[in-house]
Amino acid sequence: MRIALFVPCFIDAFYPEVGIATLELLERLGIEVDYPQEQTCCGQPMANSGAHKEAAGAEAVFARNFADFDYVVGPSASCINHVRDHLTAIEQTSSVRKVRTSAYDLTEFLHDVLEVREFPWAEFPHRVGLHNSCSAIRHLREASASEIAEPQFSKPRALLEKVKGIEFVTPARPDECCGFGGTFSVTEEAVSVRMGQDKVRDHIGAGAEYIVSGDMSCLMHQQGCAERLKLDARFIHIAQILNGACG
Amino acid sequence: MSKARIDHAKAASAFIEKTDHVALHDKRLWDLRLKRDAQAHGIAEWETLRDLASSIKEHTLSHLADYVEQFVDVAEENGVVVHFAATAEEHNAIVHQLLSERGMTTLIKSKSMLTDECAMRDYLEPRGITVMETDLGERIQQLDNQDPSHMVVPAVHKLRADVADLFGRTIGTDPANHDIHYLAESQRMHTRPYFVREKTAGMTGCNFAVAETGTVVVCTNEGNADLSANVPPLHIASIGIEKLIPRISDLGVFVRMLSRSALGSPITQYTSHFRAPRPGTEMHFILVDHGRSERLAMEEFWYSLKCIRCGACMNTCPVYRRSGGLSYGGTYSGPIGAIINPTFDLRRYSALPFASTLNGSCTSVCPVQINIHEQIYKWREVITARHQVPFVKKEVLKVAGRLLANPTLYRKALASLGGALRRLPNFVLYNPLNIWGRQRDLPDTPKETFHQWYLKNRKRPQ
Amino acid sequence: MVPEEPEAAAVTAREAFVARIRAAEPSPRPLPEVPLFDAPDDDRLRRFSAALGLMGGTCVEAPGLDGVRRWLAERFGPQAVTASAVQGIDGNRPLDALTPPASLQDVEVGVVRARFGVAETGSVWFSEDEYVVNAIGYLVQHLVVLLDPAQIVDGLQDVYRRPDFRTADYAVLVTGPSATADIEGVMIRGAQGVRSLTVLWMA
Numbered sequence: 001m002r003i004a005l006f007v008p009c010f011i012d013a014f015y016p017e018v019g020i021a022t023l024e025l026l027e028r029l030g031i032e033v034d035y036p037q038e039q040t041c042c043g044q045p046m047a048n049s050g051a052h053k054e055a056a057g058a059e060a061v062f063a064r065n066f067a068d069f070d071y072v073v074g075p076s077a078s079c080i081n082h083v084r085d086h087l088t089a090i091e092q093t094s095s096v097r098k099v100r101t102s103a104y105d106l107t108e109f110l111h112d113v114l115e116v117r118e119f120p121w122a123e124f125p126h127r128v129g130l131h132n133s134c135s136a137i138r139h140l141r142e143a144s145a146s147e148i149a150e151p152q153f154s155k156p157r158a159l160l161e162k163v164k165g166i167e168f169v170t171p172a173r174p175d176e177c178c179g180f181g182g183t184f185s186v187t188e189e190a191v192s193v194r195m196g197q198d199k200v201r202d203h204i205g206a207g208a209e210y211i212v213s214g215d216m217s218c219l220m221h222q223q224g225c226a227e228r229l230k231l232d233a234r235f236i237h238i239a240q241i242l243n244g245a246c247g
Numbered sequence: 248m249s250k251a252r253i254d255h256a257k258a259a260s261a262f263i264e265k266t267d268h269v270a271l272h273d274k275r276l277w278d279l280r281l282k283r284d285a286q287a288h289g290i291a292e293w294e295t296l297r298d299l300a301s302s303i304k305e306h307t308l309s310h311l312a313d314y315v316e317q318f319v320d321v322a323e324e325n326g327v328v329v330h331f332a333a334t335a336e337e338h339n340a341i342v343h344q345l346l347s348e349r350g351m352t353t354l355i356k357s358k359s360m361l362t363d364e365c366a367m368r369d370y371l372e373p374r375g376i377t378v379m380e381t382d383l384g385e386r387i388q389q390l391d392n393q394d395p396s397h398m399v400v401p402a403v404h405k406l407r408a409d410v411a412d413l414f415g416r417t418i419g420t421d422p423a424n425h426d427i428h429y430l431a432e433s434q435r436m437h438t439r440p441y442f443v444r445e446k447t448a449g450m451t452g453c454n455f456a457v458a459e460t461g462t463v464v465v466c467t468n469e470g471n472a473d474l475s476a477n478v479p480p481l482h483i484a485s486i487g488i489e490k491l492i493p494r495i496s497d498l499g500v501f502v503r504m505l506s507r508s509a510l511g512s513p514i515t516q517y518t519s520h521f522r523a524p525r526p527g528t529e530m531h532f533i534l535v536d537h538g539r540s541e542r543l544a545m546e547e548f549w550y551s552l553k554c555i556r557c558g559a560c561m562n563t564c565p566v567y568r569r570s571g572g573l574s575y576g577g578t579y580s581g582p583i584g585a586i587i588n589p590t591f592d593l594r595r596y597s598a599l600p601f602a603s604t605l606n607g608s609c610t611s612v613c614p615v616q617i618n619i620h621e622q623i624y625k626w627r628e629v630i631t632a633r634h635q636v637p638f639v640k641k642e643v644l645k646v647a648g649r650l651l652a653n654p655t656l657y658r659k660a661l662a663s664l665g666g667a668l669r670r671l672p673n674f675v676l677y678n679p680l681n682i683w684g685r686q687r688d689l690p691d692t693p694k695e696t697f698h699q700w701y702l703k704n705r706k707r708p709q
Numbered sequence: 710m711v712p713e714e715p716e717a718a719a720v721t722a723r724e725a726f727v728a729r730i731r732a733a734e735p736s737p738r739p740l741p742e743v744p745l746f747d748a749p750d751d752d753r754l755r756r757f758s759a760a761l762g763l764m765g766g767t768c769v770e771a772p773g774l775d776g777v778r779r780w781l782a783e784r785f786g787p788q789a790v791t792a793s794a795v796q797g798i799d800g801n802r803p804l805d806a807l808t809p810p811a812s813l814q815d816v817e818v819g820v821v822r823a824r825f826g827v828a829e830t831g832s833v834w835f836s837e838d839e840y841v842v843n844a845i846g847y848l849v850q851h852l853v854v855l856l857d858p859a860q861i862v863d864g865l866q867d868v869y870r871r872p873d874f875r876t877a878d879y880a881v882l883v884t885g886p887s888a889t890a891d892i893e894g895v896m897i898r899g900a901q902g903v904r905s906l907t908v909l910w911m912a
Contacts, residue, residue: 007697007698009651011697012696012697012698013661013693013696014690014691014692014693015690015693016693016695016696016697016699016700017693019697019700019701020697020700023701023705035701035705037654037698037701037702038654039654040651040652040653040654040657041651043651045647046644046647046648046651048605048624048627049601049627049631049636049644050600050626050627050628050629050630050631050632050636051631051641051644051648052628052631052632053648054644054645054647054648055648056648056652057648057649057651057652057653058648058651058652060652061651061652061653061654086624134604134605134606134607134608138606138607138608138610138611139607145608145611146284147280147283147284147287147563147608147611147612148287148294148611149287149288149290149293149294150294173277176565176608177565177604177606177608179565179604180604181603181604181605181606182604182605183601184601184603184604185683186682186683187256187601188255188256188259188566188601188602189256189260189682189683189685189686190256190259190260190263191256191259191260191263191566191569191570191602192604193685193686193687194263194269194569195565195566195569195604196687198273220690221687223688223690224683224687224688224689224690225686225687227687227688228686228687228688271893275893275894278894291746291747292746295746298741299741299743302738302739302740302741303740303741303743305738306737306738306739306740306741308734308735309734309735309736309737309738310734310737311730311731311734312727312728312730312731312734315726315727315730316727319723325878329723330722331722331723331725331726333725333726333729381901382889382891383889383891383892383900384889384891387891387892400890400891400894401891402891402892403891403894405892406893407892407893410892427892427893427895427897428895428897430892431889431891431892431897431900432899435899435900435901438901439814439901442811442814442848442901443810443811443814443848460874460875462874468887468888468889468890468900469887469888469889469900469901469902470846470847470887470900470901470902470903471900471901471902473843473846473847473881473902474844474847474848474901474902476879477810477843477844477846477847477879478810478811478844478847478848488730493740495869495874495875496743496869496870497743497869498865498869499743499865499866499867499868499869499870500743500866502865502869502882503864503865503866510890512763512764513760513829513830513831513884514830514832514865514882514884515884516764516883516884516885516886516887516888516902517881517882517883517884517887517902518832518881518882518884519879519880519881520874520877520879520880520881521879522874522877522878522879522880523878523879524878525837525843525878525879526806534726536726536729536730540729540730540732540733541733543730543733543734543735544732544733544735546735549735
């Protein structure tokens with residue numbers, strides 16, 4: 001199996017520890033991981049703004065870097081969703097198609113491909129609010145959506161459940177969007193912030209000490225809101241907990 | 248001619264500053280969303296019903312001409328007079344003609360988004376017709392000279408104090424009395440005489456138009472449609488062509504879903520089926536196009552015609568709940584507004600598809616499975632291609648796009664910002680951090696990027 | 710002599726209207742088969758009463774027409790202005806096919822018999838036959854509905870397979886008294902229509 005690590009642009013720039021945790025975690029699980037060094041970005045920021053043409057360059061770089069791997073694994077449901085569903089600004093050659101279907105969010109890869117449930121080196125004795133991003137829930141279907149009449153399930157939760165000492169607390173609105181939404185966070189700043197504040201308060205109100213997610217973009221936004229309001233909450237990526245971070 | 252572009256973000260920001268209003272608005276509509284969930288989870292076949300509702304609508308719309316013809320033929324056999332309005336103007340002119348021919352000077356009506364869309368009141372009132380909105384929410388909005396802010400609960404953005412103040416100014420209630428029972432009773436008593444007036448016609452909208460039997464189905468909670476239709480000697484029903492469904496039995500799917508989706512109750516208080524006029528009275532149907540056939544021809548966007556006007560997308564939308572329907576600047580707001588309104592005026596409504604986080608909850612609750620968030624995404628592409636993006640500077644996206652397409656350049660750019668990496672990459676913002684930083688802290692600057700760490704700690708020979 | 714071609718008839722408003730639609734239609738999609746879904750097993754009467762209760766209506770036993778008369782007198786007083794569409798219950802207001810609808814505006818109590826009820830929703834069904842004057846269902850202050858407990862249909866999927874809709878000029882499913890929650894979500898019973906709705910079980 002040839003497995004490549006995709007590190008989203010803002011994780012590379014601002015949260016390298018998440019990229020490192022992802023890499024170390026996969027290595028702990030016995031995976032030999034390639035990191036194509038010419039990678040930049042999946043193209044989502046341009047594409048989500050409707051700028052299809054402007055996304056093509058980044059998408060081409062992505063497709064080139066990740067050609068010929070069996071799995072392309074990245075710690076971001078939103079970026080992986082873009083690759084699988086929207087990497088369409090470039091010609092859909094058979095290589096591009098393969099890249100797209102080979103793209104997996106870290107949670108999906110651990111849960112569905114490696115089918116791992118135990119992380120014996122992990123310990124996280126804290127009360128945790130699990131934030132599954134909208135990309136994770138509604139686009140990648142990593143967890144059930146409360147508005148859909150379907151049996152409840154959550155892949156991120158299944159992964160975290162056996163971590164020593166972890167305790168889950170549930171907010172009143174477990175799967176309402178937190179308001180990041182990419183450029184939305186700036187173009188609709190007032191609504192975005194209000195949503196972020198509501199989300200953080202909801203988690204804190206349920207007793208969460210940490211808010212954990214498979215999407216660092218959501219956490220970046222929530223953390224930004226929480227810190228400005230001087231609210232007492234900490235934020236961590238699922239890769240970090242599973243890799244043994246203590247908090 | 249295009250009117251000014253709607254600035255959703257600015258209007259939303261103003262609404263959010265009204266802390267009591269936004270708190271109640273958000274809570275009230277989330278409560279409707281939860282009630283809807285309870286209904287959905289209580290019916291084993293709920294998701295199958297959504298499949299069926301969607302398929303029936305798509306079938307009907309793809310054969311719409313035949314179904315319209317069938318509907319018209321049967322309705323005419325039933326003694327109904329059918330009119331055809333290609334535009335909003337034609338619709339309004341037909342209504343006016345029907346009334347003035349009969350010497351009628353008052354029109355009492357139940358809720359119809361279509362008549363709002365056609366700006367019918369603005370046409371009739373200067374021509375001497377008194378229009379009385381009988382739905383409490385629509386009446387509030389009529390008195391306040393505002394669009395409805397929600398399809399089902401048109402005045403949901405108002406607090407009781409607002410209504411008390413409004414009624415005090417307009418229908419003579421005591422402005423200091425904020426009791427909601429008092430306010431509702433006042434509207435009942437004020438409106439009631441209009442139902443039994445002389446020289447009055449009644450008008451309803453239409454939730455479903457059944458081709459098989461020529462029946463117009465109207466769903467209300469207040470009973471105002473039944474009053475408007477069954478007291479005056481003339482009943483006019485305004486019908487958007489997308490309301491067609493094939494058979495009476497199909498109502499077994501749609502009526503089961505409508506109120507559950509809208510309000511979380513199994514059915515509205517009144518589900519009325521109008522097929523033929525009462526002896527000695529008249530029934531007229533006005534079929535309206537007003538851009539619907541144009542929309543039907545849009546390969547990506549015709550699915551929005553499946554809409555049954557339940558408002559569930561508004562109730563679930565976290566953006567709508569915090570910005571209020573008036574911030575969308577049109578008859579339709581929220582997610583469905585974002586995908587319909589651009590067909591009426593692309594430039595004016597170009598901001599609406601960007602008033603979304605693309606979270607997809609709207610699509611999940613839509614009883615007819617309109618792929619709302621996907622259409623929002625596609626509208627962004629259309630708006631960008633037609634150079635109507637209201638804010639994000641195209642040049643910024645171009646620069647970002649070029650930089651991210653060139654790994655060497657990109658890495659150089661990141662490195663050159665060095666230890667002073669206090670900026671989010673430019674492609675995330677269109678204005679420097681000022682906007683992000685108004686109400687949020689910025690992430691800390693790490694000492695090295697992942698890329699740099701990797702090269703130092705893991706680099707393998709290429 | 711070759712007869713001249715007749716002038717093409719002017720396109721009617723209907724023809725132009727329909728032609729525009731036909732030209733715009735997307736590729737055809739099939740009409741699905743709609744199955745009959747399983748219904749809950751329990752007692753229809755109980756489900757009906759519970760559903761109606763949630764919508765603000767009440768159910769009462771009324772043994773025979775005498776029982777109905779007694780209940781009406783007790784509930785509304787013997788002087789209440791009453792119009793009745795039910796044989797055997799006399800109102801003190803006449804009600805027949807020629808009664809002008811507007812004349813019912815000062816009626817306090819309307820007495821009608823529903824053709825059937827619906828367990829799924831707590832609804833009762835009327836047409837112009839049951840109402841005699843349709844406005845009675847809406848202009849009166851209080852509606853009293855006689856319903857035969859043997860005439861409860863299971864659900865809406867069954868209701869809409871009935872032939873009644875083909876012959877009724879006007880048909881309505883009424884579920885509780887009129888209501889609105891348009892102001893701050895506060896529930897008001899008695900919006901534009903009746904303030905109360907009571908079902909009297911009577912075969």
